[in-house]
Amino acid sequence: MEVTTAERVTTEERYASGGEGRELSSQNLLEAFLKTVSKHGDEPALLTKDDTWATWNELRDRVARIAGGLASLGVSKGDTVAMLLNNRPEFVACDLGAMALGGVPFSIYQTASPEQIAYQANDAGAKVAITESSLLERLEQAREAGAEIEHVIVVDGDGGDQTLDQLMDVDPEFDLEPNASEIGPDDLLTLIYTSGTTGPPKGVQLTHRNLLSLVSGIEEMIPMPERGRVISWLPAAHIAERGANYYLPVVYGLSITVCPEPRKIIEFLPTVKPSWFFAVPRIWEKAKAAIEGQIASLPDEQREPAQKAIGAAIQKVRLEQAGQEVPEDLAKAVEQAEEQMFADIRARMGLDEAVSVNVGAAPTPPEVLEFFHAIGIPVGELWGMSETCGVVTCNPPGEVKLGTVGPPVPGMEVKLAEDGEVLVRGASNMPGYRNMPEATAETIDDNGWLVTGDIGELDEDGYLKIVDRKKELIINAAGKNMSPANIESKLKLIPLVDQAVAIGDQRKYNTALLTLDPDAARGWAKKRGVDEDLASLAENEDLLEEVEKGVNEANEELARVEQVKRYKVLPEAWEPGGDELTPTMKLKRKPIAEKYEEEIESLYE
Numbered sequence: 001m002e003v004t005t006a007e008r009v010t011t012e013e014r015y016a017s018g019g020e021g022r023e024l025s026s027q028n029l030l031e032a033f034l035k036t037v038s039k040h041g042d043e044p045a046l047l048t049k050d051d052t053w054a055t056w057n058e059l060r061d062r063v064a065r066i067a068g069g070l071a072s073l074g075v076s077k078g079d080t081v082a083m084l085l086n087n088r089p090e091f092v093a094c095d096l097g098a099m100a101l102g103g104v105p106f107s108i109y110q111t112a113s114p115e116q117i118a119y120q121a122n123d124a125g126a127k128v129a130i131t132e133s134s135l136l137e138r139l140e141q142a143r144e145a146g147a148e149i150e151h152v153i154v155v156d157g158d159g160g161d162q163t164l165d166q167l168m169d170v171d172p173e174f175d176l177e178p179n180a181s182e183i184g185p186d187d188l189l190t191l192i193y194t195s196g197t198t199g200p201p202k203g204v205q206l207t208h209r210n211l212l213s214l215v216s217g218i219e220e221m222i223p224m225p226e227r228g229r230v231i232s233w234l235p236a237a238h239i240a241e242r243g244a245n246y247y248l249p250v251v252y253g254l255s256i257t258v259c260p261e262p263r264k265i266i267e268f269l270p271t272v273k274p275s276w277f278f279a280v281p282r283i284w285e286k287a288k289a290a291i292e293g294q295i296a297s298l299p300d301e302q303r304e305p306a307q308k309a310i311g312a313a314i315q316k317v318r319l320e321q322a323g324q325e326v327p328e329d330l331a332k333a334v335e336q337a338e339e340q341m342f343a344d345i346r347a348r349m350g351l352d353e354a355v356s357v358n359v360g361a362a363p364t365p366p367e368v369l370e371f372f373h374a375i376g377i378p379v380g381e382l383w384g385m386s387e388t389c390g391v392v393t394c395n396p397p398g399e400v401k402l403g404t405v406g407p408p409v410p411g412m413e414v415k416l417a418e419d420g421e422v423l424v425r426g427a428s429n430m431p432g433y434r435n436m437p438e439a440t441a442e443t444i445d446d447n448g449w450l451v452t453g454d455i456g457e458l459d460e461d462g463y464l465k466i467v468d469r470k471k472e473l474i475i476n477a478a479g480k481n482m483s484p485a486n487i488e489s490k491l492k493l494i495p496l497v498d499q500a501v502a503i504g505d506q507r508k509y510n511t512a513l514l515t516l517d518p519d520a521a522r523g524w525a526k527k528r529g530v531d532e533d534l535a536s537l538a539e540n541e542d543l544l545e546e547v548e549k550g551v552n553e554a555n556e557e558l559a560r561v562e563q564v565k566r567y568k569v570l571p572e573a574w575e576p577g578g579d580e581l582t583p584t585m586k587l588k589r590k591p592i593a594e595k596y597e598e599e600i601e602s603l604y605e
Contacts, residue, residue, distance in 0.1 A: 066097030068171025077102030106191035107237035111577025114141035185209035203434030213427035217410035228275035233259035239390035269350030309337035313374035494550030535571035
């Protein structure tokens, strides 16, 4: 793993502070929470779309009562508590309640099967589980499948062994303060079970130090405003949700508005106007398509100037990113478009008050990033893993480099191995996987460097570019290395396409499996008065002709060896947590190859 000095970037090179062992302002999350309560008291802490669910003072009271109830069930320092909940305010209160005892609350994906729930609960050693009525049956099935859970608490009604109200009435005078000095920075805070594209999920163990170091580094890079706002909308089992929309707001006193259905996030943005917003690439791809669709539907006298304005703004972004001078007439044209068009788009999206807007979890097409920068929403890519508390590098506001995932956040260090694999070290690195010492030893070396499995490049300013997953590179029959993610990002820009998987490892040419975007495809069908069923649309000649046109356009932007020669439009949609996608919408490449073996082989006949 030896590298040259030029291939190594430390946070000390960009920030005055940083590196493992940085001083923490709080020793644990409970202490940080109580400081936030003391500072913000009667300000809103948790909100629904229409109302304030709890102020910080009210939240503290709920947390104390939940902690008292859990203590009566035997939960104490180091004990795990399983959480199977949708996005709802009770999640924050219950998670904090378990943490306040020195416990280790962890979340399970709502899409998990009873067998998966049983595996994670037993691996974690959870005797207590907190759920809601809509998910109770699956949790009970998990108990039947072998989950050794002794107490089930239901937050929204009857069922299980106890309701949340009953739990809170056990010890309503429980005092949180003494526990704040009992929890050490290196005690476990939570477990993140990797969604796992192959094999059983690994339990990533994260400590209070890991988390507090990360949020401190993020805040140093992206200063959080007083009375800032975030939206809780991603699964709590994903580190991005826990970090961005739970832990960081608790530490810095940002209000959390809960969006119970992820599909409705676009509706929540204009209402909340978040100070910081993070989303996966697919959200930004769909938002771009929606804006472009609205512009395309305008009368000619409005559409043409709007499209010309966006084209000019994209040209300006490209010049600025290349470090070139922007001609005066181009700058004036974009300034005029800002006043007449772009400011209104941002306001309607609800992103006109955002300090920082970020994207991560998968590669984002450059065209998407350029588009949002052009209309004044400087989306910055960030990168990390569950094993690093979710973030290692991040594009700082005002210093975004398109095509990179930014420099290391304070507290983290990055270097490249001889084969280009990205290695990271710092205060946010996990201590190891739960019950998997061999996997831990394979992932973290004796010097603390964690192997990421990603291939990357570092530029002269210390910004990291992720090329691809080490194990997912396509190596064709001629020995040419290619990035499937790069190919797929081009294909997913086709308006009618939702998911794309590139195939070509050890093959003579590349092929692809495509799924239709249900909303776009049905909208296309409705306009033409044809059957809106996806299976029928996957065989509709006119629709396939439009997809073909899109594939040809995508191929024009790819090197000859990367181009897709043949493809198959599948007659169904892929859902997060299903056979083909993880809950965070990453491709399960091996299961896809097995499930669609016949379709793939037909593309090579």
